[in-house]
Amino acid sequence: MTALIWFRDDLRLTDNAALRAGSADSGGIVALYVLDEESPEMRPLGGAARWWLHESLSRLRESLAVHGVPLVLRRGPAERVVQEVVEQAQADRVYWNRRYGDERALDARLKTALRERGVAAQSFQGGILFEPWTVLTGSGGPYRVYTPFWRACLAAPSPAPPEPAPERLRASDATLVSDVLEHWELQPTSPDWAGGLAERWEPGEEAALAKLDRFLTERAAGYEAGRDTPALDVGSELSPHLRWGEISPRTVWHRTLESGVSAGGFLSELGWREFASYTAFHNGRLHERGLNAQYDGFPWRAYDSHAVGAWRRGETGFGLVDAGMRELWQTGFMHNRVRMVAASFLTKNLLTDWRVGEAWFWDTLVDADAASNPFNWQWVAGCGVDAAPYFRIFNPATQQKKFDASGEYVDRWAPESIMLPELVDLRETRLRALAAYESIRGASRER
Structure with a gap:
């Protein structure tokens, strides 16, 4: 056989x-x-x-x-x-x-x-911990709010321990022609923009397992206190390895618990990833349509190539946004707190359709996941399940003062941002966004 x-x-x-x-x-x-x-x-x-x-x-x-x-x-x-x-x-x-x-x-x-x-x-x-058809509400439907979903997961039987790699594998006697990987042209040639990616990352299973061990022994102790501070190296950086299945979530789960470190917040991030896959399973096409139909008529502004281009290049004049977008372009990655701030700025201060930002992240993130990427963009935009309240608009200046008070992160990635003119007025655009959200809420009440 x-x-x-x-x-x-x-x-x-x-x-x-x-x-x-x-x-x-x-x-x-x-x-x-x-x-x-x-x-x-x-x-x-x-x-x-x-x-x-x-x-x-x-x-x-x-x-x-x-x-x-x-x-x-x-x-x-x-x-x-x-x-x-x-x-x-x-x-x-x-x-x-x-x-x-x-x-x-x-x-x-x-x-x-x-x-x-x-x-x-x-x-x-x-690549998930719990099969999505096994986690259902009391009425038999899917959860739409994270906290009760994750509570139900934690109440279920624990994920099975990871299995070791097979000790022996035997190749079939069949002689098969294979494509040449280099002929697929997956890597850029001219210009080669991937130098920063190669400098930052080492893909593969061996690197993924080593990164988990390094996180548990060197970083996990400071994770809870420092997880929202982008200048601190306390994250696991496992997301691209999980996305490509170079390491399984069961391996991460069990090794973390076995390590004895206090890592409830870290494991809850696995839970959020789980919730994204769960939502994709029960809904589908997350990158195309919002999960909350109330927002289908949201009055996004017409596409502004100048504003969107400045956001993509990290030239908005707001340090935390600019640093994040430049880190993204150079390394294929962005700190999670900064992702939320950058996404909020595009969708709420610029009133740009969330799908524009989702597509850019899809193209530039090494951990771009078909479930998590659009799921998280919908969360920030307010049109997803368990989404951020419509009135939650991350002020990038306030966020920088709170999470990068020393300016270390901004100085690392976008030191000249302070010299750039600010792309928009934060107060004015916040009020504009609130008015836009109120308009669809009012329309919904009238129906």
């Missing part, structure tokens, strides 16, 4: 249920990754994510090669490509780890098609 292991957002060997299932097959395994940019359910990756994917696939290829298993790369619609490889490898079973967003429709069609051909197809719990 030969098993095809279809890698997706699980680019690791440790705690990989699909890989462990296939490792027991006597005919060996075929390890496959499909770059699918054509299926309607798949959102094409942004530039920073493509860079990370290239590096992560390189590391996965090396890890599998230690066991004598080649990584087969193919490009095209996954529904077609997987079946082609099944036929070429004469595989009689296919294993994969589940996805929970719009891709589920593709996976369901493929599972049906394979079974109709007599090929066993089995999926396993993917």
Whole structure:
């Protein structure tokens, strides 16, 4: 028996249920990754994510090669490509780890098609702690508020411990043609804007596990007190590794609890990530439409290329916003507190549709996640589930005084911001935003 292991957002060997299932097959395994940019359910990756994917696939290829298993790369619609490889490898079973967003429709069609051909197809719990259909309200529906959702998760049986990587893997005897990773052109060439990403990050499973250990031994003790201070190095920086499945949330969860550090706030961040995936599962297409229909008629201003361009370049004249946007461009990352401030400035002070900002983050973040990215933008804009109240408008000047009083973060990333003219008047634009939100609330009351 030969098993095809279809890698997706699980680019690791440790705690990989699909890989462990296939490792027991006597005919060996075929390890496959499909770059699918054509299926309607798949959102094409942004530039920073493509860079990370290239590096992560390189590391996965090396890890599998230690066991004598080649990584087969193919490009095209996954529904077609997987079946082609099944036929070429004469595989009689296919294993994969589940996805929970719009891709589920593709996976369901493929599972049906394979079974109709007599090929066993089995999926396993993917990159989340709790399967979304197991966490429901008393009335049987999905939660729309984070706190009771997470309370229900914590009351459920604890996530299973992570499984070790298979001790032995055997490659199938099939000879398969693989694409050349470099031919996919996932990395920029001219101009090469990825130097800052390469300097900041080391993708791959080995780096992810080392980063978790470093966080628990060196940073976790200061996390609770310093998590909102962007100049402090107390964060785990695990988000891109989790996004690409180089480390599983179960590994993070259990190692954190076993470490003995006080990390309730850190684990609650895993809970927020869980809530984003949960919301995507129950709603879908988060990057296209708001979850609160009341905001469908929100009076966004016409697209202002000058204002949006200044926001993207970090030239708004507001230090915390500018520092965050420049950190994002140079490193593919931004501190979570600063993400909220930058998003609030775009949506509320500039009254720019949240989808504009979400698309920019999707293109520039190495941890751009199909659930978390739009989920968090909707939270700031006020149109998501459990969203920030419409009247919560983060004042970037006040936020800087509170969380970067010494100016260390701003001086690191945008020291000249103080010399730039301020793009807007904060008080005036705040009142304008409140009036806009009140207009749709009034319209809703009249209906």
